[in-house]
Structure formats: C-alpha cells, structure tokens
Amino acid sequence: MIKIELETGGSVWKILKKSGDKVRAGDTLFILEVMKMEVPYESPADGTVESVYISEGETVEEDQLALEMSPQ
C-alpha cells in the first residue's frame, strides 16, 4: 500500500480521484491550496486509489495521511 502524506498544512482545494479509481504515475490525485498557491499531489505509481481521507475545503496539517493507493 502506498500512503500519500501531506508535506505541509493548507486547505484542500480539489480532489480529482476517488476510491476505486485507476491512476497512472504522474496523474494528479488532489490539489491543496497553500499560501495562495495550488500544490498538486501526483500519483507516484500506476495503481488503484483505495481510500481518500481528506475532503474539499478541509483544513489539513503537515504529515496528515491524505490518500492510500495500491500499486498495480
């Protein structure tokens, strides 16, 4: 299982993938807004999104677990 943890705090601007979605390496999974800047989080590998633990508009913190995916 690949865990995507947040590098910084901020607010969740957009979630582009949901549980069960197939993703390719480099696909944008979700976008945070930090200091008025969009910060996209990309999939590190091909695989399937298993769980998304954040929601749009939520204020999030550094090191928070955002998403889990299984590699292909």
Place this chain on the structure above:
Amino acid sequence: MSWKKETDEITERRQLARQQGGAEAIAKHHERGRLTVRERIDKLLDHQSFEEVGLAAGAASYDDGGKLRTFDPANFVLGFGKIDGRRVVVGGEDFTMRGGSPSPAGLRKSVYAEELAVQFKVPLIRLHEGSGGSVGGKGQTMPAPVNAPARFVSVAEAMATVPVATAALGAVAGLPAGRLVASHFSVMSKTTAQILTAGPAVVARAMGEQKTKEELGGWKVHTKNGTVDNGAEDEETCLKEIRRFLSFMPNNIYQLAPVIDSDDPVERAEEYLLNIVPNDRRKSFDMRQVIQAVCDQTSFFEIGAGYGRSQITGLARLNGQPVGVWANNCKFLAGAMTADGANKARRFMELCETFSLPIISLVDEPGFMIGSQAEKEATIRHGTSTVLTAAMTTVPWASVMVRRSFGVAQAAHYGPEGFVLAWPSAESGPLPVEGGVAVAFQREIAAAPDPEKRRLELEHELAAKQSPFPRAEAFGVHDLIDPRQTRLQLCLWVDRIQPLLPTLLGPSRFSIRP
C-alpha cells in the same frame, strides 16, 4: 645484536590492532548489518590508499618478564587516504570496542583528526558510530590539566579551513554527535544510524520519556530538523555522497574548487523552460527541473532536501565550474522563507563564502512565511539574519528572477554587485499583489458594489505593474532573457568571473558554524 625481537613485536601489535574488538565482536557487528570502521574507510577511499596514523596507540598489559600479554588498540581509527586522487584525513570510532565510547588513546586520536586536517590543509572525513564518555570509564587516571588546549578550538578551526564531511553510520551520541554536526556536509544511514544527544536510558531517567533510539534520533527526525543534511539508504550510499560532496570542494580555503572539463554544451537550451512557469500565478512549478536545465547535466547535488523545504540548496557545475545553487521551491509553502528555510540558506551561503564558491540564485521568493506558527518560530529574526549574511558575502552572485521576488526576504537572494537576469515571468515589489491589494485597498474593495470583482480588478492592474519590463527599462536588472538562454548566460558569467575567484582565497569575513 639486532632489533629483530622488537620489530617482531611491532608486527604482532599491528596484527592485534587490526583485529579490532576481535572476531566475535566483528561478527556481531556484521549481524546487525553494519560495516566495521576499517571496512568503511576502505570503501570510502581510493583502492589501498589508506595511510594509517597511530596504529600503535592503545592499552597494553605485560607479564612479569615485561613481555606483551594483551594489546587493546585505540578505538578510533585515523589516517590519511585519497579520494579521486586527492589526499584527505579520515577517521572513525571503532564500535567493536567499548561500543565506540572512547578509550583514552581513542579519544586522543579522535580529537587529533581535526588538528591533522588543519595542519595539512586537506579535507576531513569522520565516520561516526559511538558515544561519549562513560561514568564507569576505566583507564582515566586523571582529568585534563587546566592549561590543556580547549577541545573544540580545532573543531571550529577545521570548519573555517578545510571541507569537513561526516557520516552517521550507527548510533551516534554525545561527543561524536556534536562532532558529526560540526561539518559542512553530513549524511546519515537510514537503515543503521541514529543521532542522539542522549540515548533512551538517559532520557527515560531525566525526562520520564520512553522512546526507542529510532524514535528519538532516527533519520525521519534528523533529516527534517536539519541536524544532518542528507539521509542515505545505507552505509555505502553515505560514503558515495561524501565522495560526491568533496568533488565540488577545494582542498582548503587557500585553493579554488576543481574545475573539470564539461561535455555538456553551454548552448544547450531546454525548450521546456519556455513553458515551465505557468501563466496562472496560482499554479506551482518544479524548480528542480529549472536547475537540471541550467546546470551541467546530472551535476546537481542537493544538500538538505528534507529540511527547510521551501528553499532548495546544493552544489552543481556550470561548464565544469563548481557553484552553489540556491532556489525557492514554490511547491512547499509557496517557497516562502520560513525560519528553518532561512537557516538553511544562511548556512549554505556561509559554506559558499568559506570556500569561495560562486552562488547561483534562482529566485521565486514570495516573502517571509506569515501566520502564527511563523511568528512563534521567530521567522523575521532568522530571515533577517539570512538577508544580512547575503549582504556580507564577497563571492560572485548571479541571480535569475524566475518568478516572484517580494518583500524583505527577496534581498537575501541577491549578493552585493550581483549579476541579475529576469525571465518574462518575473514579478517583484514590496509584497505580492494578493496580500498587498487586500490591505492597501481594503476600504475601496469593501465599498464596491461587487467587492470580489473589484479586488480581482485591482490585483490584475497591479500585477501588470510588477512585470519585469519596467524594471528592465529602468536598468533595474542586467538583462531580460528568454528562459531557454539561462544556461548560456550563466556559463558566460562563470567565464567572466574567473579573474575574481583567486582574489577571494584565504579566510573569509565570516565562516560557518553548525
């Protein structure tokens, strides 16, 4: 009559010294997945280049006839050696004896490492695995005299004179931990090392905190807080990183860093630079790709990627010339200068100043980090310290305004008499329009029929004024350039500054401390 008996004893003592803590202790050490200090030194240095110093130092016992009965070598291995043909001093604790806690002779050898490096003016490499003194220590007959030289003078002098690179390869605590961080580059093994001011037993006794060594001082803790610069997968990768770091460095402050022949054409213009900075100012980009495009291919060696992550620092080459590279990372807190980012950048400038390395600055600075956490971290003080450090540097600077350049913090990215280029995407001013408009036009926005629409209009108007063209018209930058020409422009600059570099040699106006 000859000295055969004595020379045989020398041979025997040398054999005993090379046995370290004995076959059993070495086997146990290997079982834990760790190399011995002698294996580490062999892997670090050029083949068979180790010239050991003090192999005869240790504790001996004799029988009634005065014949050698036992010999425990000093548990710090020290000597000269070569890396890529250049001489260095190397040393490290021997964990197979007393767990690396210094024996009397081991301590003498370990503190001699700095003195040797300063005396011979060659880089110093310390490979650490050990702890400090022990209250139950044997063999300490009496404390050092009052007129003994202060122990850390040589440590500080080494940092001001020669490159010092260190690795944590096992548990490192107490004095070795202090010496580990007294370095220009430090790296720890993710699989075998922990760095501890004090270990779990002492912490439990003093603080009531129950933590493992890894929880207290593993790589996840110390690559993020800046205790060490880099984390590497294993011991061998640590040693490779040290070799790589030294490849950019001169032997000492009296020499220039080695320039190599580069087969990367100075005219190489990467097309992707034309599009890398998004037109939408909310969108981030990968500054490391800019660094790769501009510097000699594969030459960038990042230092401290896990710490102060809004700033990127590292060494690289431009047409073979070693340079320090400092850039903002807008993917982390928009690239704002945090307290730890400021400290990272300050220390990096000090490294470049100490060893006369030109600085390339790729600027995308929105300003000091703001908010309650930033205030708690004394960001303005740490940040201003960085600004003033830049102002005091004497090395040549080339700064490229890639995107944003705002506030007091931006001043840290431009050295005195620096060469300044701007990309078309550059924007600069006292503060970014988003924050500035909200404050300066607060009443006008609130009074507007559609405040949000008015705010966006004002932001748009003012953003146009922050464009680099008026700045270039006022000769506020040396030139406006096509981003694809950045490498060529910087390589030409590197050629122009060659006559300046020899004038910088010797002690700098300020040095570097951990």
